[in-house]
Amino acid sequence: MSMLRNAVESIQVGMEDFHEDDDRRVLSAIRNLYAGILLLFKYKLQQLSPINSDEALLKTRVIPVTDPATGEVIWIGKGKKTVEVQDIIERLNALGITGVDWKLLKALQDIRNDIEHYYSQLPVERMKEAVANALHLITQFCEPHLDERPVDILGQECWDLMLSVTAVFEAELRACQENLNSVSWPFDAVTESIDSMVCPECESRLVKVTDPTATRDAITFICSSCQEEALYAAVVGPAVSARMAGRNHWRVKDGDEPVTCACPECGEDALLVDEGECAACFSELEYSSCEDCEEPLSLEERLYSEGKCSYCQHRWDKIMAE
Ligand SMILES: [Zn+2]
Ligand SMILES: [Zn+2]
Numbered sequence: 158m159s160m161l162r163n164a165v166e167s168i169q170v171g172m173e174d175f176h177e178d179d180d181r182r183v184l185s186a187i188r189n190l191y192a193g194i195l196l197l198f199k200y201k202l203q204q205l206s207p208i209n210s211d212e213a214l215l216k217t218r219v220i221p222v223t224d225p226a227t228g229e230v231i232w233i234g235k236g237k238k239t240v241e242v243q244d245i246i247e248r249l250n251a252l253g254i255t256g257v258d259w260k261l262l263k264a265l266q267d268i269r270n271d272i273e274h275y276y277s278q279l280p281v282e283r284m285k286e287a288v289a290n291a292l293h294l295i296t297q298f299c300e301p302h303l304d305e306r307p308v309d310i311l312g313q314e315c316w317d318l319m320l321s322v323t324a325v326f327e328a329e330l331r332a333c334q335e336n337l338n339s340v341s342w343p344f345d346a347v348t349e350s351i352d353s354m355v356c357p358e359c360e361s362r363l364v365k366v367t368d369p370t371a372t373r374d375a376i377t378f379i380c381s382s383c384q385e386e387a388l389y390a391a392v393v394g395p396a397v398s399a400r401m402a403g404r405n406h407w408r409v410k411d412g413d414e415p416v417t418c419a420c421p422e423c424g425e426d427a428l429l430v431d432e433g434e435c436a437a438c439f440s441e442l443e444y445s446s447c448e449d450c451e452e453p454l455s456l457e458e459r460l461y462s463e464g465k466c467s468y469c470q471h472r473w474d475k476i477m478a479e
């Protein structure tokens with residue numbers, strides 16, 4: 158059976174399983190859906206592999222050999238092990254496959270891995286999220302890169318079911334985002350991080366604030382997927398940290414101070430450097446300038462010193478040692 162056929166059947170079996178109101182079926186549904194999506198991308202790698210390369214692009218190990226006919230060096234696949242998510246993304250990117258939001262594939266992989274750990278409370282909502290991610294990946298990939306309409310390869314029934322599940326999930330997601338957008342967040346960095354907020358229990362994006370009029374650490378969250386409640390810091394800390402990671406990387410690379418750094422109190426990368434306050438646990442940095450010479454302190458000194466710049470601290474230590 159061709160790899161494309163395998164991919165399609167796996168996705169179809171996944172969607173058939175989802176129909177059932179049985180937790181074990183949901184588990185196998187997500188497994189099948191994820192496997193099917195990966196096969197779809199692998200099928201493209203198989204197609205792009207040079208002839209007589211033993212499907213080099215699909216294999217984790219690729220070795221160079223000399224072509225006896227031409228004397229040229231060619232790369233061929235070795236062994237049985239085939240590429241996994243990160244390699245698939247890197248190789249397709251390198252081969253000019255654009256327009257696919259790989260974050261959706263990563264998120265799908267996370268759901269696939271999470272369900273193994275949350276077996277007892279397997280939320281059907283996570284499955285809906287997985288279907289929504291899969292649908293967007295299929296839409297972005299099939300016509301532009303496989304020259305096939307999704308409905309033609311998956312069949313009307315399967316595709317319609319995917320569309321309706323996605324619509325339900327996205328309506329729920331919109332409702333959650335409207336709720337989150339209505340809250341007056343204590344810092345701009347938190348407002349900016351709304352899209353990164355997930356349930357700390359099941360990692361679903363379907364989280365909202367219990368009382369949108371609450372402020373600061375009185376804000377609590379409820380997950381529409383697993384129904385668990387969560388405290389302000391448990392959602393906001395990881396969200397700010399995730400949201401600012403990219404910006405911090407570039408700021409530090411350019412020799413600037415990061416937007417956020419690891420908070421000595423809660424451990425999240427959510428301590429807002431300019432404000433001197435943690436967006437998650439609200440603990441504050443005590444000093445901004447040296448109490449002796451009044452020079453502004455570096456970030457390091459603000460975090461770890463007792464109010465003196467390193468120069469004055471050094472001088473102080475010397476006096477004390479005499
Ligand atoms: Zn949850
Ligand atoms: Zn903190």
Ligand SMILES: [Zn+2]
Binds near residue numbers: 451466
């Ligand atoms: Zn000083």
